[in-house]
Amino acid sequence: MLGEFLENVRKKAPLVHNITNYVTVNDCANILIAAGASPIMTDDLDDAAQITAICAGLNINIGTLNARTLPAMFAAGKRANELSHIVLLDPVGVGASALRTDTAQGLLRELRFDVIRGNSSEIKALALGGGMTKGVDADLADAVTESTLEPAVGFAKEFAQKTGAVVVITGALDIVADGSRACVVSNGHPMMGRITGSGCMLSALLTACAAANPGGVFMSAVAGVCAMGLAGELAFARMSEKDGNASYRNYLIDAVYNLTGSALEAGAKTKWA
Amino acid sequence: MLGEFLENVRKKAPLVHNITNYVTVNDCANILIAAGASPIMTDDLDDAAQITAICAGLNINIGTLNARTLPAMFAAGKRANELSHIVLLDPVGVGASALRTDTAQGLLRELRFDVIRGNSSEIKALALGGGMTKGVDADLADAVTESTLEPAVGFAKEFAQKTGAVVVITGALDIVADGSRACVVSNGHPMMGRITGSGCMLSALLTACAAANPGGVFMSAVAGVCAMGLAGELAFARMSEKDGNASYRNYLIDAVYNLTGSALEAGAKTKWA
Amino acid sequence: MLGEFLENVRKKAPLVHNITNYVTVNDCANILIAAGASPIMTDDLDDAAQITAICAGLNINIGTLNARTLPAMFAAGKRANELSHIVLLDPVGVGASALRTDTAQGLLRELRFDVIRGNSSEIKALALGGGMTKGVDADLADAVTESTLEPAVGFAKEFAQKTGAVVVITGALDIVADGSRACVVSNGHPMMGRITGSGCMLSALLTACAAANPGGVFMSAVAGVCAMGLAGELAFARMSEKDGNASYRNYLIDAVYNLTGSALEAGAKTKWA
Numbered sequence: 094m095l096g097e098f099l100e101n102v103r104k105k106a107p108l109v110h111n112i113t114n115y116v117t118v119n120d121c122a123n124i125l126i127a128a129g130a131s132p133i134m135t136d137d138l139d140d141a142a143q144i145t146a147i148c149a150g151l152n153i154n155i156g157t158l159n160a161r162t163l164p165a166m167f168a169a170g171k172r173a174n175e176l177s178h179i180v181l182l183d184p185v186g187v188g189a190s191a192l193r194t195d196t197a198q199g200l201l202r203e204l205r206f207d208v209i210r211g212n213s214s215e216i217k218a219l220a221l222g223g224g225m226t227k228g229v230d231a232d233l234a235d236a237v238t239e240s241t242l243e244p245a246v247g248f249a250k251e252f253a254q255k256t257g258a259v260v261v262i263t264g265a266l267d268i269v270a271d272g273s274r275a276c277v278v279s280n281g282h283p284m285m286g287r288i289t290g291s292g293c294m295l296s297a298l299l300t301a302c303a304a305a306n307p308g309g310v311f312m313s314a315v316a317g318v319c320a321m322g323l324a325g326e327l328a329f330a331r332m333s334e335k336d337g338n339a340s341y342r343n344y345l346i347d348a349v350y351n352l353t354g355s356a357l358e359a360g361a362k363t364k365w366a
Numbered sequence: 367m368l369g370e371f372l373e374n375v376r377k378k379a380p381l382v383h384n385i386t387n388y389v390t391v392n393d394c395a396n397i398l399i400a401a402g403a404s405p406i407m408t409d410d411l412d413d414a415a416q417i418t419a420i421c422a423g424l425n426i427n428i429g430t431l432n433a434r435t436l437p438a439m440f441a442a443g444k445r446a447n448e449l450s451h452i453v454l455l456d457p458v459g460v461g462a463s464a465l466r467t468d469t470a471q472g473l474l475r476e477l478r479f480d481v482i483r484g485n486s487s488e489i490k491a492l493a494l495g496g497g498m499t500k501g502v503d504a505d506l507a508d509a510v511t512e513s514t515l516e517p518a519v520g521f522a523k524e525f526a527q528k529t530g531a532v533v534v535i536t537g538a539l540d541i542v543a544d545g546s547r548a549c550v551v552s553n554g555h556p557m558m559g560r561i562t563g564s565g566c567m568l569s570a571l572l573t574a575c576a577a578a579n580p581g582g583v584f585m586s587a588v589a590g591v592c593a594m595g596l597a598g599e600l601a602f603a604r605m606s607e608k609d610g611n612a613s614y615r616n617y618l619i620d621a622v623y624n625l626t627g628s629a630l631e632a633g634a635k636t637k638w639a
Numbered sequence: 640m641l642g643e644f645l646e647n648v649r650k651k652a653p654l655v656h657n658i659t660n661y662v663t664v665n666d667c668a669n670i671l672i673a674a675g676a677s678p679i680m681t682d683d684l685d686d687a688a689q690i691t692a693i694c695a696g697l698n699i700n701i702g703t704l705n706a707r708t709l710p711a712m713f714a715a716g717k718r719a720n721e722l723s724h725i726v727l728l729d730p731v732g733v734g735a736s737a738l739r740t741d742t743a744q745g746l747l748r749e750l751r752f753d754v755i756r757g758n759s760s761e762i763k764a765l766a767l768g769g770g771m772t773k774g775v776d777a778d779l780a781d782a783v784t785e786s787t788l789e790p791a792v793g794f795a796k797e798f799a800q801k802t803g804a805v806v807v808i809t810g811a812l813d814i815v816a817d818g819s820r821a822c823v824v825s826n827g828h829p830m831m832g833r834i835t836g837s838g839c840m841l842s843a844l845l846t847a848c849a850a851a852n853p854g855g856v857f858m859s860a861v862a863g864v865c866a867m868g869l870a871g872e873l874a875f876a877r878m879s880e881k882d883g884n885a886s887y888r889n890y891l892i893d894a895v896y897n898l899t900g901s902a903l904e905a906g907a908k909t910k911w912a
Contacts, residue, residue: 115388115661116668116680122389122562127611131503132562133459134389137432143463159683161434161707186679190689230677287896289668289678331608335877337896338673339889343612350560350610388661395662395835400884404776405835406732407662410705416736434707604881616885623833623883 095361096354098306098316103129107149107304110173111297112136112166114156114185117290120342121152121297127350128320130301136162141169150179150304152297156186158196166196170204179303179310181208182258183296188218198222201256207303207310209252210261210296213237213245220252230286237264246275246366259314261299263292267322268366269314276315279362280322282329288342295321298349319361324348326360368634369627371579371589376402380422380577383446384570385409385439387429387458390563393615394425394570400623401593403574409435414442423452423577425570429459431469439469443477452576452583454481455531456569461491471495474529480576480583482525483534483569486510486518493525503559510537519548519639532587534572536565540595541639542587549588552635553595555602561615568594571622592634597621599633641907642900644852644862649675653695653850656719657843658682658712660702660731663836666888667698667843673896674866676847682708687715696725696850698843702732704742712742716750725849725856727754728804729842734764744768747802753849753856755798756807756842759783759791766798776832783810792821792912805860807845809838813868814912815860822861825908826868828875834888841867844895865907870894872906 108131111121118134125132135144138161145151151173153166173180182204184197197219200206211219212231237245246268253260254272262268267278285291295317302317303310328344336344381404384394395405408417411434418424424446426439446453455477457470470492473479484492485504510518519541526533527545535541540551558564572590579586601617609617654677657667664680671678681690684707691697697719699712719726728750730743743765746752757765758777783791792814799806800818808814813824831837841863848863849856874890882890 114680116664116678118389119392119562119665123611123615126560126562132389133462134387134430135432135459135463136430137465139433140431140463140465143465144459147462157680157682158686159707160685161432186681186690189679189693190681190686192683192686192689287672289665289672327608335873335890335893335897337893338669339892339896342669343616343889344608346612347608347610350612351608391662392665392835396884396888399833399835405662406735407660407703408705408732408736409703410738412706413704413736413738416738417732420735434705600881616889617881619885620881620883623885624881 095316095319096358098302098309098313099320099357100354101305102301105305106131107301108133108147109150109152109297109301109304110145110148110169111152112141112162112169113152113154113293116156117293120290120294123346124294124349125297125301127346128298128301136165138164138168141165142172145169145173146176148178150300152181152300153200154183154185154293154296155193155196156293158192163196166200167203170200174205179207179300180204181210181296181300182206183293184211184215184219187215206256206258208261208299208314209256209258210263210299212292213262213264216252216260216262231264237262237266237268242266242277242366246270250275259311261314261318263295267318269318271311275366277364277366278315278318278322280319280326282325284329284341285325287338315363316357319363320349320352320357323357323360324352368589368592369631371575371582371586372593372625372630373627374578375574378578379404380574381406381420382423382425382570382573382577383418383421383442384425385414385435385442386425386427386566389429390566393563393567396619397567397622398570398574400619401571401574409438411437411441414438415445418442418446419449421451423573425454425573426473427456427458427566427569428466428469429566431465436469439473440476443473447478452480452573453477454483454569454573455479456566457484457488457492460488467491479529479531481534481572481587482529482531483536483572485565486535486537489525489533489535504537510535510539510541515539515550519543523548532584534587534591536568540591542591544584548639550637550639551588551591551595553592553599555598557602557614558598560611588636589630592636593622593625593630596630596633597625641862641865642904644848644855644859645866645903646900647851648847651851652677653847654679654693655696655698655843655846655850656691656694656715657698658687658708658715659698659700659839662702663839666836666840669892670840670895671843671847673892674844674847682711684710684714687711688718691715691719692722694724696846698727698846699746700729700731700839700842701739701742702839709742712746713749716746720751725753725846726750727756727842727846728752729839730757730761730765733761740764752802752804754807754845754860755802755804756809756845758838759808759810762798762806762808777810783808783812783814788812788823788912792816796821805857807860807864809841813864815864817857821912823910823912824864824868826865826872828871830875830887831871833884861909862903865909866895866898866903869903869906870898
C-alpha cells in the first residue's frame with residue numbers, strides 16, 4: 094500500500110512550486126523529477142502567487158530566506174491555502190536567529206500547513222517558540238533515539254494536533270505524526286547527513302507525495318520518508334572505495350529515480366508508535 | 367562543417383555572461399566550460415552592464431526572474447546590443463504568469479536577440495503574446511511531432527522573421543529557423559527531459575556557439591542543438607542499471623566535454639525543412 | 640604535521656558561514672562537509688550577523704555580489720571580527736567591474752581578514768587597486784610560473800604584510816604567504832580549471848581549516864591548499880575515458896571526503912620560498 098503512494102506521484106506528475114534556498118535547489122528539482130513530479134521555482138512577490146495557482150503543492154523552505162523572498166512565501170502560501178493546495182514548511186535553522194524564528198512562527202500563524210518537516214532541533218525550536226538551534230544540523234542533545242522515542246513521539250503528536258499538520262521529524266529514526274497516530278521509520282543511512290540537502294530534498298519529495306495523494310497526506314508522508322530513507326540505503330550500498338559524498342548525492346537521487354512501488358513496500362521499515 | 371562551429375568554441379573560448387536562474391546555474395557554468403567557453407554570472411544592475419562589456423555573448427534566462435534581477439537583464443541586454451555582442455533569450459515559463467509574459471515581451475520589444483530558444487509552449491506563448499504554459503515543461507498539445515512538423519516549421523520561420531532572431535524550438539524534434547530557412551534536428555533522448563536544466567544548458571551552449579562563430583549564428587545554432595542532442599544520446603548509452611537522472615546529468619555534461627568536431631559531424635541528424 | 644591541520648577539521652567540525660555566489664554554493668557546502676566541517680549559508684542583512692555569531696569562520700565570496708547581499712557581507716564581517724572569528728575574502732572577478740573593485744576594496748578597508756584567496760589576476764587587481772581582470776579566470780599574463788615565481792612570492796608577502804592576512808594565490812603553482820614567509824605548493828591538476836568552483840571550494844575549505852586551527856592560520860592554509868591540490872590529482876587519476884568535467888567535480892569532492900591526514904602528508908608538494 095505504501096508503494097501506491099509513490100506510484101501515484103509517477104502517475105499524476107504533480108507540479109510542485111518550491112520557494113527554497115539556493116544551496117540545494119538543484120537537488121530539489123532533480124529529486125522531484127526522479128520521483129515523477131515536476132518542479133517549478135519562483136520566489137518573487139509578483140510571480141509566486143500566480144505560479145503557485147497552477148501547481149498542486151507548495152514547498153516553503155527558509156534555508157536562505159531574505160527580505161526579497163519573505164513576502165513571496167506568505168503570498169504564495171495564502172494563495173495555495175485558498176486553493177486547498179498542499180503546503181509544506183521546512184523551517185531550516187529555525188531557532189538559530191531571530192529572523193528565522195520570527196519567520197517560521199509568522200508562517201505558522203498565517204498559513205495552514207499540511208506537512209511540517211524538520212530535524213529534531215528545528216521542530217523543537219518551532220514548537221517551543223525559541224530554542225538554540227546550532228545552525229542547520231540537529232543538536233546531538235535533541236536526537237531521537239530508541240530511549241527518547243516515546244517522549245519525542247508524544248511531542249510530535251501534540252505539535253501535529255496544535256498545527257493541524259502532519260509533523261515529520263527526521264534523524265536516525267524518523268517520526269511521522271498527525272494528531273492521533275504516529276509512525277516511526279527506521280530506514281535511512283548516516284551518510285545522508287554527510288551531504289547537503291537530504292532534508293531539503295525530502296521536503297520537496299513529501300510535497301509531491303502529498304499533492305499526488307489528496308486525502309492521504311499522513312500515509313503519503315510515511316511513504317515519502319520511507320522512500321527517501323530506502324534510497325539512502327541503496328545509495329550507500331552502491332558506493333565504491335573512492336566514492337565520497339558527491340557521488341553519494343548522485344546515487345541518492347538515482348535511487349529515488351529507480352525506486353518502484355514494490356521495492357518500497359519490501360524495503361520500508363515502519364512501526365506504529 | 368558543423369564540427370567547425372563546435373571547434374571554434376574550443377578555439378576561441380568566448381566569455382559568456384549569464385543572467386540566469388539559480389536552479390540550474392551551476393550546470394550552465396559547467397556545460398559552458400565543457401564546450402570550451404568561459405562562464406561568468408552576475409545579475410546586479412550595478413554590475414551587469416559592465417561585466418557584459420568584457421564578454422562575447424549574453425544569455426538571458428528568466429527562469430527565476432525577480433524584481434532585483436529584471437533591471438539587470440534590460441541593462442545588460444542594451445549594452446550587449448550596443449556592442450553587437452551575441453544576445454540569447456530563454457523565456458522560461460513565459461505564459462505561466464503575467465510577470466513572465468510581460469517580462470519576455472518587454473525584453474523582445476526593447477532588445478535585439480540573435481537567438482531565442484524555448485520549448486514549443488514557450489515559443490508559442492511568446493509569439494502569440496499570451497498562452498497558458500503549464501509551468502516550465504512543454505504542454506503535450508504543443509509538442510512538435512512528424513505530423514505537426516510542417517506548421518511548426520512555418521511558425522518558427524515566421525517568428526524568426528518578425529524578431530530577426532534565430533528561433534530554436536526544442537523537444538523530441540528540434541527546429542532551428544531564421545526568416546528564410548529551417549533545419550530539423552532529431553538528435554536527443556527523452557532522458558534529457560528527466561533532469562532539470564537541459565534547456566537552460568542548451569541556451570548557454572548556443573550563446574557560446576554563436577559568440578564563437580560571428581556571422582554564422584544560424585549554423586552555429588544547428589551545431590549547438592546537434593551537439594547537445596548527441597551528448598544526450600551518448601549520456602544515455604553510458605547509463606548502467608542503477609543510474610538515474612543525477613548520473614545522467616553528469617554524463618550529459620561529460621559528453622559535451624568529450625565531444626569532438628568530427629564526432630559531431632558523424633552523429634548529427636539534421637534535415638532541411 | 641600538515642595532516643593534523645586537516646584532521647582538526649574533522650575533529651572539531653567547525654560551523655562555517657558562507658556569503659557566497661549562487662553558482663557554486665552547493666559545491667562549497669558539500670566540500671565543507673567532505674572535509675568534516677559544517678556549512679551554513681545566509682546572506683540577508685537581518686540574518687547574517689546573528690548567524691555568523693554561532694559560527695567559527697566566515698567565508699566572503701563576491702562572485703555574484705549584489706545590492707541585497709553587500710550590506711550582509713559588511714555586517715557579518717564586522718560581527719565576525721568583533722568575535723575574533725576567522726574571516727576569509729575571495730574577491731571573485733575583482734578588477735572586472737567597478738562594483739567588484741569597489742566592494743573588494745571596501746571590504747579590505749573595513750574588515751580584518753585572516754585569509755585572502757584569489758587567482759593571480761584577482762590578487763593583483765586587489766593589491767594594486769584597479770586592474771583589468773578578464774572575468775573570473777586568471778589572465779595568462781598574470782600566471783605564476785617557475786620563472787615569475789620570485790617576484791610573485793615577493794608580491795604576495797608584501798600584500799600579506801600590508802593587510803595582515805595570509806595571502807593565497809592559486810594557479811598552476813600556488814603561493815601561501817604571510818608577512819614573513821611563503822610556501823609554494825605544486826599540487827593540483829589543470830583539470831581543476833575545467834570545472835566551475837575550484838577556487839570557491841578552496842576558499843570554503845581554507846575557512847574551515849583556519850577555523851579548526853586557531854593560532855595556526857598560515858600552516859592551516861598550506862594544508863588546505865595541498866589538500867585541495869592533492870584531491871585534484873586523485874580525482875584526475877580516477878577519470879575514465881567517458882568522464883568529463885562533471886564527473887571530475889564529483890571525484891574532486893569525493894577525494895576530499897576520503898583524504899586522510901597521512902595521505903595528505905605523503906602527497907603534499909611544498910617548498911619554502
